[in-house]
Amino acid sequence: MYIKKAYSENFDFVKYLPIPIVFLGLIVLNYAAIALLNIDVEELLREEIAKKGANRVFIETLLPMAVLLGVLLLWVKYVQKQSITSLTTAREEVDWKRIWFSFGLWGGITALLIGIAYVTAPENFVLNFKPIPFAILAVTAILMVPLQTSFEEYFFRGYLMQGIGVATRSRLIPLIITSVLFGVMHIANPEVGKIGYILLLYYIGTGFLLGIMTLMDDGIELALGFHAANNLISALLVTSDWTAFQTDSVLKDMSEPSAGFDILVPLLILYPILLFIFSRKYGWSGWKEKLTGRIRLTED
Structure with a gap:
């Protein structure tokens, strides 16, 4: 069972605390600084891009997460004495086919939705494609984005999920805590400033x-x-003036964002469909036990 992979006779929850204290503390300090100094994140990003260029700002945005991924994995391996494989999966080896299937499925759906939006409302987009900046973006994004997203997954769904699960002997508690924290982590994103705090429901829902x-x-x-x-x-495909990633993408979305459609469609339609596809492909069963059941760390 995945959460139990973090447990051993020498398990010490205190060793789990420095990483979340530092990372979550940085998020709190960042948001506090933005709120207290009344910083306009959207305007700040615009100024930085004008001064440095979109690709450089993109790299600078992702680089801290890449560094944190290295720190997290080294901490797990050498301080907690846990293998990276057991932080990743309950299987004997990491199943790369699962990673690629999920990547291809959601990547295809995302590209399809962007294509449909462009075809049905072309007036909302302008062609932003410039061969050389896009080529630089593509190389940078392919190298850096997986590091950024992997840190967030290893931290929330791996590190915290396992640590909180072992400490509480629960599956439901770490599911709720990690999902809410994942959503709140995005509170300083310019999208939230543009649309409002209701957008956090989308991020929390994605966390769940x-x-x-x-x-x-x-x-x-x-x-x-x-x-x-x-x-x-x-x-790679679409950017706008109010998103966290402002890149030299193919398209630029010029429309005014709204909270309703963009939140409800993923949460109520796309995500349930995705879970259904995965459940059929991988034969998931025992939903209640796996999501809410207690964890027995020993056979006693």
């Missing part, structure tokens, strides 16, 4: 989707693939 995937599938492979596809395809 990824958490359910992890618990039902006994590993974070599907979550890794989904998250990488979501961020990578979006970064």
Whole structure:
């Protein structure tokens, strides 16, 4: 069972605390600074891009997450003495086919939805394609985005899910906590500033989707693939002046964002369909036990 992979006779929850304290503390400090100094994140990004260029700002945005991924994996391996495989999956080896299937499925759906939006409302988009900047973006995004998304998955669905699960002997508690924290982590994103705090429901809902995937599938492979596809395809195909990723993408969305359609369609339609496809392909069963059951760490 995936959560139990973090447990051993020498398990010490205190060793889990420095990583979340530092990372979540940085998020709190960042948001506090933005709120107290009344910083316009959208305007700040615009100024930075004008000064440095979109690709450089994109790299600078992703680089801290890539560094944090390295720190997290080294901490797990050398401080907690846990293998990276057991942080990833309950299987004997990481199932790369699962990662690629999830990546291809959600990447295809994302690209299709962007295509439909462009065909049905072309007036909302302008062609933003410039061969050389896009080529640089493509190389950068392919290298950096998976590192960024992998850190978030290893931290939330791996590190915290396992640590909280072992500490509480519960599946439901870590599912709720990690999903809410994942959503709140995006509170300083310019999208939230543009649309409003209601957008956090989308991020929290996405956190629940990824958490359910992890618990039902006994590993974070599907979550890794989904998250990488979501961020990578979006970064390459479409950008706007009010998103966290402002890139030299193919298209630029000029429409005014709204909270209703963009939140309800994924949460109420696309995510349930995705879970249904995964459940059929991988033979998921025992939903209640896997999502809400107690965890027995020993046979006693």
